[in-house]
Amino acid sequence: MSENLEYCTIVFDSLENGTLIIDENCIVWAWNKWLEINTGISSESIIGKSLELFYPEINYRGFQRKIRTTLRLSTPTFYDASLSNRFITIPRNKISTSLLTTMQLQVTISPYIAEMQRVMVSIHDISDLHELKMTLQQKMAEIVHLNTILTKDRKRIEILSITDPLTKLYNRQKLNDVLEMMLLRRHWNEENSFGMIITDVDYFKKVNDTYGHQVGDKVLIAVANILSQTIRTGDILARWGGEEFVVLVSDVDKEKICFVAEKLRTAIEQMNIPDMGTITASFGVSLFVEGDTDETLMYRSDLALYRAKKNGRNRVEFS
């Protein structure tokens, strides 16, 4: 019998976790070596005394209720093992990391001797797990933050790659892509006709020479804005280069596209630009015909524009 008791004591003191036996009135009946080492409280000094004398900070109403539950139901009860300790506080001496200064404990209260109202409290140090979790959460937050920046940057780069920096309209590259798609779509669906309007600000060189490049830029921005406001939703407007703009117009015939071009011409003509006055623009219009490529369509629009310039400017010509 005494040999068995000796074995039990050896096992009890060899446990790699804190273990204590306590009764419903919180009197300590056993306190193992792990607890002696980690709390600095010897078993001789605590056995037979109330735990409250050593750890007054514990909520004893809750603790005693847990003991009662354990005894009545003959089943283990647990303390919440998240970041706030609800049981005893044990300092942590880990030097390589400083995330936790006290041990994070997982506390289980198990039935021990029900008739004597005693339970066994097992205390496991889960600080390393918590530190790992905290580090992972921190890293995850960093990744999410970096990903947000990356997504924003990617969007910004995408926008920059297809936008003219001065007028914020689509640039020539984007217009070529859209034109290619429209030609392909036209290839699949013959009913889906479209046309191209190319416009050039009249006497733009004179504007630059007379008023300077800053006013010239203002004129280009004003033209871009008025064209944007006048075209239909779904039509594609781009700055082709210099003072030239191109509009791709869907679902039109000759009459409709010339009407659109005339509307744009009038809008520019009626516009008043601060510090400068009014300007005009010439328009070349062409409609997609069977066998057209982007080059032939552009060629005919350019030809029409040339004719508009030659015939006195501030007019629309179709080719």
Added chain:
Amino acid sequence: MQASEFSDDHLDILKELMNIAMGNATASIADLLQAFGTMHIPYISVSDLNGLKSFIEETIPNDRQYYVTKQLFGGMFGGEFIFVMTDESAVNLGNYLYDISKPERADILDAVVELTNILSATIVSRLTEELNTKVQFFVPSTELVEGNNLIGLAEILDYHKIIIVSTQMVFQTQNISGYIFILTKGEMIERLRHLIDQKLEELYA
């Protein structure tokens, strides 16, 4: 017989046993927490992943925050006990158990774990006792979840055929209520069926 062929007789017996277990739970809570509550008649079904997802979506409104406590139990019969409380109910519970007007997060978490302990121990233990077996409970974990997305995709994928046992618990005076789910899967369904068969034999012997 496959798990999916869990018969109506098996489900009826399980429902009966759950009624007994829930009676036990309400009595224990009244004794241990001095709170007098009621539990709804349990809903029991054999389902699959989508069924579980839809059931949770139908049962639990999506526009709230919930304290979700999950506790595994194992043995001859095993599974997962899930207890779900609204933020408001959990605060009321923390307030009631710790007698604090404004309980801190730690108080609330501990109160939720405490109630889950009692519920799982009384319901599952009584159920398994009726089935002449014993289970062991593992450390529960609680998290605050936004909406009714209670079970992660990875977890859902881990469950194939599932038995859902669900009920609602209400403590009117304390304004506390919660949803209880007991999930079991795969081989455990087979074992449960076997245990119920033994119980049936015992009853009709």
